[in-house]
Amino acid sequence: MPSLIDxxxxxxxxxxxxxxSASYPTGSxxxxxxxxxxxxxxxxxxxxxxxxxxxxxxxxxxxxIVVGAGLGGxxxxxxxxxxxxxxxxxxxxPELGEVGAGIQIPSNSTRLLIKWGLEPFLASKIxxxxxxxxxxxxxxxxxxxxxxxxxxxxxxxxxxYVLHRAHFHDAMYQLALQLGIVVKINSKVLDYDEDAPxxxxxxxxxxxxxxxxxxxxxKSYARTKVLGGVDxxxxxxxxxxxxxxxxxxxxxxxxxxxxVCAKPNLNLWVGDMRHVMTYMIAGGKSFNMxxxxxxxxxxxxxxxxxxxxxxxxxxxxxKGWDPTLTKxxxxxxxxxxxxxxxxxxxxxxxxxxxKLVIMGDAAHxxxxxxxxxxxxxxxxxxxxxxxxxxxxxxDDLPRGLRVWEAVRKDRADKMQEASLINGKLWHxxxxxxxxxxxxxxxxxVEGREYVTSPNQxxxxxTQRWTYGYDAEWEIKKAFAGxxxxxxxxxxxxxx
Ligand SMILES: Cc1cc2nc3c(=O)[nH]c(=O)nc-3n(C[C@H](O)[C@H](O)[C@H](O)COP(=O)(O)OP(=O)(O)OC[C@H]3O[C@@H](n4cnc5c(N)ncnc54)[C@H](O)[C@@H]3O)c2cc1C
Numbered sequence: 001m002p003s004l005i006d007x008x009x010x011x012x013x014x015x016x017x018x019x020x021s022a023s024y025p026t027g028s029x030x031x032x033x034x035x036x037x038x039x040x041x042x043x044x045x046x047x048x049x050x051x052x053x054x055x056x057x058x059x060x061x062x063x064x065i066v067v068g069a070g071l072g073g074x075x076x077x078x079x080x081x082x083x084x085x086x087x088x089x090x091x092x093x094p095e096l097g098e099v100g101a102g103i104q105i106p107s108n109s110t111r112l113l114i115k116w117g118l119e120p121f122l123a124s125k126i127x128x129x130x131x132x133x134x135x136x137x138x139x140x141x142x143x144x145x146x147x148x149x150x151x152x153x154x155x156x157x158x159x160x161y162v163l164h165r166a167h168f169h170d171a172m173y174q175l176a177l178q179l180g181i182v183v184k185i186n187s188k189v190l191d192y193d194e195d196a197p198x199x200x201x202x203x204x205x206x207x208x209x210x211x212x213x214x215x216x217x218x219k220s221y222a223r224t225k226v227l228g229g230v231d232x233x234x235x236x237x238x239x240x241x242x243x244x245x246x247x248x249x250x251x252x253x254x255x256x257x258x259x260v261c262a263k264p265n266l267n268l269w270v271g272d273m274r275h276v277m278t279y280m281i282a283g284g285k286s287f288n289m290x291x292x293x294x295x296x297x298x299x300x301x302x303x304x305x306x307x308x309x310x311x312x313x314x315x316x317x318x319k320g321w322d323p324t325l326t327k328x329x330x331x332x333x334x335x336x337x338x339x340x341x342x343x344x345x346x347x348x349x350x351x352x353x354x355k356l357v358i359m360g361d362a363a364h365x366x367x368x369x370x371x372x373x374x375x376x377x378x379x380x381x382x383x384x385x386x387x388x389x390x391x392x393x394x395d396d397l398p399r400g401l402r403v404w405e406a407v408r409k410d411r412a413d414k415m416q417e418a419s420l421i422n423g424k425l426w427h428x429x430x431x432x433x434x435x436x437x438x439x440x441x442x443x444x445v446e447g448r449e450y451v452t453s454p455n456q457x458x459x460x461x462t463q464r465w466t467y468g469y470d471a472e473w474e475i476k477k478a479f480a481g482x483x484x485x486x487x488x489x490x491x492x493x494x495x
Contacts, residue, residue, distance in 0.1 A: 021477060027464060033473070034157060057084040058389045062397075064088075065199060065209040067189050067222060069096055071103075071165075072360025072377030073215035074172040074183075078116055079385035080213075081179040088207070089181060090199065092188035096173060098165035100336065101245045102281040102288030104266070105168065107467040109375035111158035112382045121171035124283050127162045127264045132457050134441060137271025140322035144441035146457035156467045162266065162288070164281045189216070192225045197355035210394060212356045213384070215377070218341060220362030226351045234343040234365040239423070240295035241368070242314045244335040246287040246328055248280065256324040257331075261287055269325050272429035274317060276325060277371075287328070290368065292340065293317040299339045310335055340367050342420060345413040349405045354398035357405070359384065364412035369422035370456065370466070376412045379471035383408050386475040407478050411469070418456060418466070425454050 022029055062085045066073045069091035077087045105113070113119070119126075134144030148160045176183060188202040198208045214222020224231040251257040260267060266279040277290045291314060305313075311332065318329055343365040350357050360377035387404035391397055428434040443450035444458050453459040456466075 062210040068215040071374045075378040076381030079381040089183040090187040104371035105161040107156040107158040125167040132266040144455040162279045194351040194353045194356040214358040215360045218361045218365045234341040239340040242291040244332040270426040366416040366419040370419040382471040386472040
Protein backbone atom coordinates (compact mmCIF):
# COMPACT_ATOMS: atom_id res chain seq x y z
CA MET A 1 0.00 0.00 0.00
CA PRO A 2 1.48 3.44 -0.92
CA SER A 3 2.25 5.67 2.05
CA LEU A 4 0.24 8.87 2.46
CA ILE A 5 3.37 10.93 1.88
CA ASP A 6 5.55 9.66 -0.86
CA UNK A 7 8.91 10.72 0.57
CA UNK A 8 10.81 9.47 -2.46
CA UNK A 9 8.75 11.61 -4.80
CA UNK A 10 8.78 14.69 -2.55
CA UNK A 11 12.56 14.64 -2.38
CA UNK A 12 12.79 14.79 -6.14
CA UNK A 13 10.22 17.54 -6.76
CA UNK A 14 11.31 21.12 -6.17
CA UNK A 15 8.63 22.15 -3.64
CA UNK A 16 8.68 25.63 -2.14
CA UNK A 17 9.99 25.30 1.43
CA UNK A 18 7.95 26.70 4.32
CA UNK A 19 10.10 29.30 6.11
CA UNK A 20 11.31 28.45 9.62
CA SER A 21 10.84 32.06 10.73
CA ALA A 22 9.30 35.25 9.32
CA SER A 23 11.29 38.22 8.01
CA TYR A 24 8.23 40.54 8.11
CA PRO A 25 6.92 42.09 11.36
CA THR A 26 4.55 39.56 12.96
CA GLY A 27 3.71 38.20 16.35
CA SER A 28 2.03 35.10 14.94
CA UNK A 29 5.06 32.85 15.46
CA UNK A 30 6.01 34.15 18.89
CA UNK A 31 4.26 31.26 20.62
CA UNK A 32 6.62 28.83 18.87
CA UNK A 33 9.66 30.74 20.10
CA UNK A 34 8.24 30.86 23.63
CA UNK A 35 7.47 27.17 23.48
CA UNK A 36 11.03 26.33 22.48
CA UNK A 37 12.42 28.65 25.12
CA UNK A 38 10.35 27.04 27.88
CA UNK A 39 11.28 23.58 26.74
CA UNK A 40 14.95 24.53 26.71
CA UNK A 41 14.69 26.05 30.19
CA UNK A 42 12.97 22.93 31.49
CA UNK A 43 15.69 20.67 30.08
CA UNK A 44 18.42 22.95 31.40
CA UNK A 45 16.85 23.04 34.87
CA UNK A 46 16.89 19.26 34.86
CA UNK A 47 20.57 19.15 33.94
CA UNK A 48 21.86 22.23 35.74
CA UNK A 49 24.34 21.38 38.42
CA UNK A 50 26.82 24.18 37.82
CA UNK A 51 26.90 27.69 36.38
CA UNK A 52 28.49 26.44 33.18
CA UNK A 53 26.51 23.92 31.17
CA UNK A 54 28.65 21.71 28.99
CA UNK A 55 26.40 22.27 26.01
CA UNK A 56 26.95 26.04 26.33
CA UNK A 57 30.70 25.64 25.89
CA UNK A 58 32.17 27.07 22.72
CA UNK A 59 34.02 24.72 20.37
CA UNK A 60 37.19 26.81 20.85
CA UNK A 61 38.55 28.28 24.08
CA UNK A 62 39.82 31.82 23.57
CA UNK A 63 41.95 33.99 25.80
CA UNK A 64 39.93 37.21 26.03
CA ILE A 65 40.77 40.59 27.56
CA VAL A 66 37.89 42.89 28.50
CA VAL A 67 38.80 46.55 29.09
CA GLY A 68 36.47 48.23 31.62
CA ALA A 69 34.62 46.71 34.57
CA GLY A 70 31.43 48.73 34.21
CA LEU A 71 28.10 46.96 33.85
CA GLY A 72 28.88 46.30 30.17
CA GLY A 73 32.37 44.89 30.72
CA UNK A 74 31.24 42.59 33.53
CA UNK A 75 28.24 41.39 31.50
CA UNK A 76 30.49 40.53 28.54
CA UNK A 77 32.99 38.81 30.83
CA UNK A 78 30.25 36.67 32.40
CA UNK A 79 28.69 35.75 29.07
CA UNK A 80 32.08 34.75 27.64
CA UNK A 81 33.30 32.84 30.70
CA UNK A 82 30.04 30.85 30.78
CA UNK A 83 31.00 29.57 27.32
CA UNK A 84 34.36 28.36 28.59
CA UNK A 85 36.61 31.25 27.48
CA UNK A 86 39.42 32.49 29.71
CA UNK A 87 38.54 36.10 30.59
CA UNK A 88 40.60 38.83 32.29
CA UNK A 89 39.08 42.26 32.94
CA UNK A 90 41.28 45.38 33.26
CA UNK A 91 39.74 48.36 35.07
CA UNK A 92 41.46 51.71 35.51
CA UNK A 93 39.66 52.69 38.74
CA PRO A 94 41.24 51.89 42.09
CA GLU A 95 37.88 50.52 43.30
CA LEU A 96 34.98 48.84 41.55
CA GLY A 97 31.65 50.66 41.60
CA GLU A 98 28.99 52.64 39.75
CA VAL A 99 28.05 56.32 39.55
CA GLY A 100 24.41 57.25 40.32
CA ALA A 101 21.77 55.38 42.25
CA GLY A 102 19.02 53.55 40.41
CA ILE A 103 18.83 51.55 37.21
CA GLN A 104 15.98 49.90 35.36
CA ILE A 105 16.65 46.39 34.12
CA PRO A 106 14.10 45.74 31.40
CA SER A 107 12.84 42.32 30.31
CA ASN A 108 15.21 42.02 27.32
CA SER A 109 18.07 42.22 29.84
CA THR A 110 16.60 40.15 32.72
CA ARG A 111 15.93 37.35 30.20
CA LEU A 112 19.71 36.98 29.82
CA LEU A 113 20.76 37.79 33.37
CA ILE A 114 18.42 35.20 34.88
CA LYS A 115 19.71 32.61 32.43
CA TRP A 116 23.25 33.42 33.56
CA GLY A 117 22.31 32.76 37.19
CA LEU A 118 22.42 36.34 38.51
CA GLU A 119 19.14 36.29 40.46
CA PRO A 120 20.42 34.58 43.63
CA PHE A 121 23.10 37.31 43.90
CA LEU A 122 20.44 40.04 43.83
CA ALA A 123 18.09 38.35 46.32
CA SER A 124 16.30 40.96 48.47
CA LYS A 125 17.63 43.94 46.51
CA ILE A 126 15.24 43.64 43.56
CA UNK A 127 12.12 45.80 43.23
CA UNK A 128 9.49 44.62 40.75
CA UNK A 129 7.36 47.59 39.67
CA UNK A 130 3.72 46.93 38.77
CA UNK A 131 3.41 49.63 36.12
CA UNK A 132 4.87 52.76 34.55
CA UNK A 133 2.60 55.80 34.89
CA UNK A 134 3.03 58.87 32.72
CA UNK A 135 1.93 61.92 34.71
CA UNK A 136 1.04 65.42 33.64
CA UNK A 137 3.70 67.92 34.79
CA UNK A 138 1.25 70.35 36.36
CA UNK A 139 -0.97 68.15 38.53
CA UNK A 140 0.39 64.59 38.32
CA UNK A 141 -2.72 63.33 36.51
CA UNK A 142 -2.09 59.91 34.89
CA UNK A 143 -1.92 60.40 31.10
CA UNK A 144 -0.26 57.14 30.03
CA UNK A 145 -0.01 53.68 31.61
CA UNK A 146 2.11 50.60 30.87
CA UNK A 147 1.30 47.51 32.89
CA UNK A 148 4.47 45.58 33.69
CA UNK A 149 2.83 43.03 35.98
CA UNK A 150 1.34 40.79 34.73
CA UNK A 151 1.59 42.03 31.14
CA UNK A 152 5.39 42.04 30.59
CA UNK A 153 6.05 38.84 32.51
CA UNK A 154 3.28 37.09 30.62
CA UNK A 155 4.10 38.45 27.13
CA UNK A 156 7.87 38.42 27.32
CA UNK A 157 8.51 35.67 29.86
CA UNK A 158 10.94 37.89 31.72
CA UNK A 159 10.39 40.33 34.60
CA UNK A 160 11.17 44.05 34.73
CA TYR A 161 13.38 45.07 37.66
CA VAL A 162 14.53 48.31 39.23
CA LEU A 163 17.60 48.22 41.39
CA HIS A 164 20.39 50.17 43.04
CA ARG A 165 23.30 50.29 40.58
CA ALA A 166 25.76 49.31 43.30
CA HIS A 167 23.71 46.16 44.04
CA PHE A 168 23.52 45.29 40.34
CA HIS A 169 27.24 45.84 39.84
CA ASP A 170 28.18 43.89 42.95
CA ALA A 171 25.95 40.95 41.93
CA MET A 172 27.67 40.85 38.53
CA TYR A 173 31.08 41.01 40.17
CA GLN A 174 30.25 38.14 42.55
CA LEU A 175 29.01 36.01 39.66
CA ALA A 176 32.13 36.91 37.65
CA LEU A 177 34.34 35.71 40.51
CA GLN A 178 32.41 32.43 40.74
CA LEU A 179 33.01 31.88 37.05
CA GLY A 180 36.77 32.27 37.56
CA ILE A 181 37.05 35.67 35.86
CA VAL A 182 40.08 37.71 36.97
CA VAL A 183 39.28 41.43 37.48
CA LYS A 184 42.35 43.66 37.77
CA ILE A 185 41.76 47.13 39.22
CA ASN A 186 44.24 50.05 39.05
CA SER A 187 44.95 48.86 35.53
CA LYS A 188 44.53 51.71 33.08
CA VAL A 189 44.97 50.68 29.46
CA LEU A 190 47.13 53.26 27.69
CA ASP A 191 47.39 51.65 24.30
CA TYR A 192 46.23 48.80 22.08
CA ASP A 193 48.09 46.84 19.44
CA GLU A 194 45.16 45.63 17.41
CA ASP A 195 47.23 43.21 15.35
CA ALA A 196 48.96 41.31 18.17
CA PRO A 197 46.39 41.85 19.77
CA UNK A 198 47.62 43.29 23.07
CA UNK A 199 47.10 46.06 25.59
CA UNK A 200 49.73 48.22 27.25
CA UNK A 201 48.97 49.32 30.80
CA UNK A 202 49.98 52.57 32.46
CA UNK A 203 52.67 50.67 34.40
CA UNK A 204 54.20 49.43 31.12
CA UNK A 205 52.92 45.85 31.32
CA UNK A 206 51.88 44.32 28.01
CA UNK A 207 49.13 41.67 27.97
CA UNK A 208 48.42 39.50 24.94
CA UNK A 209 45.16 37.75 24.09
CA UNK A 210 43.23 36.17 21.21
CA UNK A 211 40.56 38.86 21.33
CA UNK A 212 40.22 42.25 23.08
CA UNK A 213 36.82 43.63 24.02
CA UNK A 214 36.81 47.40 24.64
CA UNK A 215 33.98 48.15 27.05
CA UNK A 216 35.55 51.38 28.23
CA UNK A 217 32.48 53.62 28.22
CA UNK A 218 31.38 56.81 26.54
CA LYS A 219 34.88 58.35 26.44
CA SER A 220 36.35 55.14 25.00
CA TYR A 221 39.88 55.06 23.64
CA ALA A 222 39.32 51.60 22.14
CA ARG A 223 36.74 53.25 19.85
CA THR A 224 39.42 55.51 18.30
CA LYS A 225 41.53 52.41 17.62
CA VAL A 226 38.64 50.50 16.04
CA LEU A 227 37.81 53.51 13.88
CA GLY A 228 41.39 53.66 12.58
CA GLY A 229 42.57 56.66 14.61
CA VAL A 230 39.72 59.10 13.94
CA ASP A 231 37.20 59.04 16.77
CA UNK A 232 33.47 59.67 16.43
CA UNK A 233 32.75 60.95 19.94
CA UNK A 234 29.22 61.09 21.40
CA UNK A 235 27.75 64.58 21.20
CA UNK A 236 26.02 66.85 23.72
CA UNK A 237 22.23 66.88 23.48
CA UNK A 238 21.65 70.22 25.21
CA UNK A 239 20.11 68.31 28.14
CA UNK A 240 21.40 67.29 31.54
CA UNK A 241 19.97 65.17 34.37
CA UNK A 242 20.00 65.69 38.11
CA UNK A 243 20.28 62.29 39.82
CA UNK A 244 19.17 61.95 43.43
CA UNK A 245 17.53 59.70 46.01
CA UNK A 246 15.08 60.42 48.81
CA UNK A 247 14.62 58.31 51.92
CA UNK A 248 11.20 56.64 51.63
CA UNK A 249 10.65 57.19 55.40
CA UNK A 250 10.70 60.97 54.76
CA UNK A 251 8.05 60.60 52.05
CA UNK A 252 5.76 58.70 54.39
CA UNK A 253 5.30 61.87 56.49
CA UNK A 254 2.75 63.41 54.05
CA UNK A 255 -0.32 61.67 52.61
CA UNK A 256 0.34 62.77 48.99
CA UNK A 257 4.04 61.82 48.91
CA UNK A 258 3.29 58.63 50.89
CA UNK A 259 0.83 57.71 48.14
CA VAL A 260 3.62 57.96 45.51
CA CYS A 261 5.79 55.44 47.36
CA ALA A 262 2.95 53.22 48.61
CA LYS A 263 3.48 50.88 45.66
CA PRO A 264 6.77 50.23 43.83
CA ASN A 265 5.66 51.69 40.49
CA LEU A 266 7.61 53.85 38.06
CA ASN A 267 6.23 57.39 37.76
CA LEU A 268 7.26 59.75 35.00
CA TRP A 269 6.19 63.39 35.05
CA VAL A 270 6.45 64.96 31.57
CA GLY A 271 6.32 68.67 30.62
CA ASP A 272 7.85 71.37 28.47
CA MET A 273 11.49 70.32 27.71
CA ARG A 274 11.68 68.49 31.06
CA HIS A 275 10.76 65.21 32.71
CA VAL A 276 11.24 63.46 36.05
CA MET A 277 11.59 59.67 36.15
CA THR A 278 11.13 58.06 39.57
CA TYR A 279 11.10 54.57 41.07
CA MET A 280 12.00 52.77 44.27
CA ILE A 281 15.26 50.92 44.79
CA ALA A 282 17.17 49.15 47.58
CA GLY A 283 14.32 46.73 48.25
CA GLY A 284 11.88 49.69 48.53
CA LYS A 285 13.85 51.79 51.04
CA SER A 286 14.99 54.53 48.69
CA PHE A 287 13.19 56.66 46.08
CA ASN A 288 15.32 57.20 42.96
CA MET A 289 14.90 60.32 40.82
CA UNK A 290 16.31 61.40 37.45
CA UNK A 291 15.36 64.98 36.56
CA UNK A 292 16.07 65.82 32.93
CA UNK A 293 16.19 69.46 31.86
CA UNK A 294 17.70 71.67 29.15
CA UNK A 295 21.28 72.73 29.90
CA UNK A 296 23.69 74.04 27.28
CA UNK A 297 26.40 75.12 29.72
CA UNK A 298 29.86 73.54 29.73
CA UNK A 299 29.97 70.62 32.23
CA UNK A 300 33.53 71.68 33.15
CA UNK A 301 32.02 74.74 34.88
CA UNK A 302 29.68 72.66 37.07
CA UNK A 303 32.36 71.64 39.57
CA UNK A 304 32.74 75.26 40.71
CA UNK A 305 29.08 75.39 41.88
CA UNK A 306 28.33 74.76 45.56
CA UNK A 307 25.88 71.96 46.37
CA UNK A 308 23.35 74.65 47.48
CA UNK A 309 23.63 76.31 44.08
CA UNK A 310 23.09 73.00 42.28
CA UNK A 311 20.05 72.20 44.48
CA UNK A 312 18.61 75.69 43.89
CA UNK A 313 19.11 75.30 40.12
CA UNK A 314 17.32 71.96 40.20
CA UNK A 315 14.33 73.35 42.16
CA UNK A 316 14.05 76.35 39.81
CA UNK A 317 13.72 74.04 36.79
CA UNK A 318 10.64 72.36 38.27
CA LYS A 319 9.00 75.38 39.91
CA GLY A 320 5.23 75.31 39.38
CA TRP A 321 5.14 71.54 38.64
CA ASP A 322 2.82 69.11 40.47
CA PRO A 323 2.91 70.11 44.18
CA THR A 324 3.40 66.47 45.23
CA LEU A 325 6.45 66.20 42.98
CA THR A 326 7.96 69.50 44.10
CA LYS A 327 7.46 68.44 47.74
CA UNK A 328 9.57 65.34 46.99
CA UNK A 329 12.16 67.46 45.14
CA UNK A 330 12.40 69.67 48.25
CA UNK A 331 13.34 66.55 50.26
CA UNK A 332 16.50 66.02 48.16
CA UNK A 333 19.63 66.79 50.21
CA UNK A 334 22.28 66.21 47.57
CA UNK A 335 22.26 65.77 43.83
CA UNK A 336 24.64 65.05 41.00
CA UNK A 337 24.29 66.78 37.64
CA UNK A 338 25.10 64.65 34.64
CA UNK A 339 25.39 65.74 30.96
CA UNK A 340 23.21 63.69 28.62
CA UNK A 341 25.15 62.63 25.55
CA UNK A 342 24.29 60.57 22.51
CA UNK A 343 26.46 58.83 19.98
CA UNK A 344 25.48 58.28 16.37
CA UNK A 345 25.82 55.00 14.44
CA UNK A 346 29.48 54.08 14.01
CA UNK A 347 30.83 52.66 10.75
CA UNK A 348 32.19 49.61 12.58
CA UNK A 349 32.59 47.96 16.00
CA UNK A 350 35.25 45.45 14.91
CA UNK A 351 38.79 46.58 14.08
CA UNK A 352 40.34 45.90 10.67
CA UNK A 353 42.51 43.21 12.28
CA UNK A 354 39.35 41.46 13.58
CA LYS A 355 40.97 41.15 16.99
CA LEU A 356 39.65 44.23 18.80
CA VAL A 357 35.96 45.03 19.25
CA ILE A 358 33.98 47.70 21.11
CA MET A 359 30.63 47.36 22.88
CA GLY A 360 28.42 49.07 25.51
CA ASP A 361 28.53 52.87 25.77
CA ALA A 362 31.83 52.84 23.85
CA ALA A 363 29.91 51.66 20.78
CA HIS A 364 26.42 53.10 21.27
CA UNK A 365 26.13 55.80 23.95
CA UNK A 366 22.50 56.87 24.17
CA UNK A 367 20.30 59.23 26.17
CA UNK A 368 18.67 57.29 29.03
CA UNK A 369 15.07 57.87 27.87
CA UNK A 370 14.41 54.24 26.91
CA UNK A 371 16.31 53.00 30.01
CA UNK A 372 18.20 50.69 27.68
CA UNK A 373 21.90 51.74 27.73
CA UNK A 374 23.10 49.04 30.12
CA UNK A 375 20.54 46.59 28.72
CA UNK A 376 22.13 47.03 25.28
CA UNK A 377 25.54 46.30 26.81
CA UNK A 378 24.19 43.11 28.42
CA UNK A 379 22.76 42.11 25.03
CA UNK A 380 26.12 42.91 23.32
CA UNK A 381 27.93 40.56 25.71
CA UNK A 382 25.39 37.76 25.34
CA UNK A 383 25.42 38.11 21.57
CA UNK A 384 29.23 38.10 21.40
CA UNK A 385 29.43 34.90 23.43
CA UNK A 386 26.78 33.31 21.20
CA UNK A 387 28.59 34.43 18.03
CA UNK A 388 31.88 32.90 19.23
CA UNK A 389 29.96 29.69 19.90
CA UNK A 390 29.49 29.42 16.12
CA UNK A 391 33.22 29.85 15.42
CA UNK A 392 35.08 26.62 14.87
CA UNK A 393 38.67 27.81 14.76
CA UNK A 394 40.63 30.99 15.46
CA ASP A 395 40.86 31.60 11.68
CA ASP A 396 37.07 31.64 11.62
CA LEU A 397 36.93 34.47 14.22
CA PRO A 398 36.47 37.31 11.67
CA ARG A 399 33.31 35.67 10.31
CA GLY A 400 31.83 35.32 13.81
CA LEU A 401 32.67 38.90 14.72
CA ARG A 402 31.19 40.30 11.49
CA VAL A 403 27.89 38.51 12.13
CA TRP A 404 27.88 39.86 15.72
CA GLU A 405 28.65 43.37 14.53
CA ALA A 406 25.90 43.38 11.91
CA VAL A 407 23.23 42.08 14.29
CA ARG A 408 24.23 44.27 17.23
CA LYS A 409 24.73 47.47 15.25
CA ASP A 410 21.28 47.16 13.76
CA ARG A 411 19.73 46.69 17.20
CA ALA A 412 21.70 49.27 19.21
CA ASP A 413 21.71 51.96 16.51
CA LYS A 414 17.92 51.75 16.42
CA MET A 415 17.69 51.88 20.22
CA GLN A 416 19.83 55.02 20.16
CA GLU A 417 17.27 56.54 17.82
CA ALA A 418 14.28 55.30 19.89
CA SER A 419 15.85 56.94 22.97
CA LEU A 420 16.14 60.30 21.22
CA ILE A 421 12.55 59.99 19.98
CA ASN A 422 11.34 59.61 23.58
CA GLY A 423 12.91 63.02 24.23
CA LYS A 424 10.71 64.42 21.48
CA LEU A 425 7.54 62.62 22.65
CA TRP A 426 7.90 63.59 26.31
CA HIS A 427 8.95 67.23 26.04
CA UNK A 428 6.09 68.99 24.20
CA UNK A 429 4.97 72.30 25.69
CA UNK A 430 1.25 72.50 26.44
CA UNK A 431 -0.56 72.91 23.13
CA UNK A 432 -1.94 70.94 20.18
CA UNK A 433 0.92 68.39 19.95
CA UNK A 434 0.82 67.68 23.69
CA UNK A 435 -2.96 67.30 23.53
CA UNK A 436 -2.75 64.94 20.53
CA UNK A 437 -0.11 62.86 22.36
CA UNK A 438 -2.19 62.65 25.54
CA UNK A 439 -5.26 61.75 23.48
CA UNK A 440 -3.20 58.95 21.86
CA UNK A 441 -2.33 57.52 25.30
CA UNK A 442 -5.84 57.83 26.72
CA UNK A 443 -7.00 54.29 25.70
CA UNK A 444 -4.26 52.67 27.80
CA VAL A 445 -5.29 54.75 30.83
CA GLU A 446 -8.97 53.94 30.35
CA GLY A 447 -8.31 50.24 29.71
CA ARG A 448 -9.55 50.39 26.11
CA GLU A 449 -8.05 48.49 23.15
CA TYR A 450 -5.33 50.25 21.12
CA VAL A 451 -2.95 49.32 18.30
CA THR A 452 -0.52 52.24 18.55
CA SER A 453 0.52 54.55 21.38
CA PRO A 454 2.80 57.61 21.70
CA ASN A 455 4.05 55.89 24.86
CA GLN A 456 6.88 53.70 23.53
CA UNK A 457 6.66 51.39 26.55
CA UNK A 458 3.05 50.62 25.57
CA UNK A 459 3.07 50.89 21.78
CA UNK A 460 2.65 47.21 20.81
CA UNK A 461 5.21 47.29 17.96
CA THR A 462 7.94 49.12 19.91
CA GLN A 463 7.18 47.11 23.02
CA ARG A 464 7.64 43.75 21.35
CA TRP A 465 10.76 44.89 19.49
CA THR A 466 12.30 46.30 22.66
CA TYR A 467 11.36 43.77 25.35
CA GLY A 468 10.62 40.62 23.38
CA TYR A 469 14.13 40.64 21.88
CA ASP A 470 16.40 37.71 22.68
CA ALA A 471 20.00 38.68 21.87
CA GLU A 472 21.29 35.09 21.70
CA TRP A 473 18.41 33.95 19.55
CA GLU A 474 19.00 36.74 17.03
CA ILE A 475 22.61 35.61 16.58
CA LYS A 476 21.50 32.00 16.13
CA LYS A 477 19.05 33.16 13.49
CA ALA A 478 21.75 35.18 11.70
CA PHE A 479 24.08 32.16 11.56
CA ALA A 480 21.24 29.93 10.36
CA GLY A 481 20.57 32.48 7.60
CA UNK A 482 24.24 32.46 6.66
CA UNK A 483 24.29 28.67 6.41
CA UNK A 484 21.29 28.83 4.11
CA UNK A 485 22.99 31.42 1.89
CA UNK A 486 26.08 29.20 1.64
CA UNK A 487 23.84 26.15 1.02
CA UNK A 488 25.23 24.41 4.11
CA UNK A 489 23.05 21.80 5.89
CA UNK A 490 20.54 23.42 8.24
CA UNK A 491 21.11 23.29 11.99
CA UNK A 492 18.00 22.99 14.17
CA UNK A 493 17.52 26.21 16.13
CA UNK A 494 17.05 25.82 19.84
CA UNK A 495 17.30 28.40 22.58
C1 LIG B 1 20.88 59.30 34.13
C2 LIG B 1 21.09 57.95 33.51
C3 LIG B 1 20.15 56.95 33.73
C4 LIG B 1 20.30 55.70 33.12
N1 LIG B 1 19.37 54.72 33.34
C5 LIG B 1 19.50 53.52 32.74
C6 LIG B 1 18.53 52.50 32.98
O1 LIG B 1 17.58 52.70 33.74
N2 LIG B 1 18.70 51.30 32.36
C7 LIG B 1 19.76 51.05 31.52
O2 LIG B 1 19.87 49.94 30.98
N3 LIG B 1 20.70 52.01 31.30
C8 LIG B 1 20.60 53.21 31.88
N4 LIG B 1 21.55 54.17 31.69
C9 LIG B 1 22.70 53.87 30.81
C10 LIG B 1 23.75 53.03 31.53
O3 LIG B 1 24.10 53.62 32.76
C11 LIG B 1 24.99 52.90 30.66
O4 LIG B 1 24.62 52.58 29.34
C12 LIG B 1 25.91 51.78 31.17
O5 LIG B 1 26.24 52.00 32.52
C13 LIG B 1 27.16 51.73 30.31
O6 LIG B 1 28.00 50.72 30.78
P1 LIG B 1 29.44 50.50 30.13
O7 LIG B 1 30.05 49.39 30.90
O8 LIG B 1 29.34 50.41 28.67
O9 LIG B 1 30.23 51.87 30.40
P2 LIG B 1 30.75 52.48 31.79
O10 LIG B 1 29.79 52.26 32.87
O11 LIG B 1 31.14 53.88 31.49
O12 LIG B 1 32.03 51.62 32.14
C14 LIG B 1 33.26 51.81 31.49
C15 LIG B 1 34.36 51.33 32.42
O13 LIG B 1 35.59 51.34 31.71
C16 LIG B 1 36.59 51.87 32.55
N5 LIG B 1 37.66 52.41 31.67
C17 LIG B 1 37.56 53.46 30.81
N6 LIG B 1 38.73 53.65 30.19
C18 LIG B 1 39.59 52.71 30.65
C19 LIG B 1 40.93 52.40 30.38
N7 LIG B 1 41.66 53.11 29.50
N8 LIG B 1 41.50 51.37 31.01
C20 LIG B 1 40.79 50.61 31.90
N9 LIG B 1 39.50 50.87 32.21
C21 LIG B 1 38.91 51.89 31.58
C22 LIG B 1 35.88 52.94 33.36
O14 LIG B 1 36.58 53.27 34.53
C23 LIG B 1 34.56 52.24 33.63
O15 LIG B 1 34.59 51.47 34.79
C24 LIG B 1 21.43 55.44 32.28
C25 LIG B 1 22.38 56.44 32.08
C26 LIG B 1 22.21 57.68 32.69
C27 LIG B 1 23.26 58.74 32.44
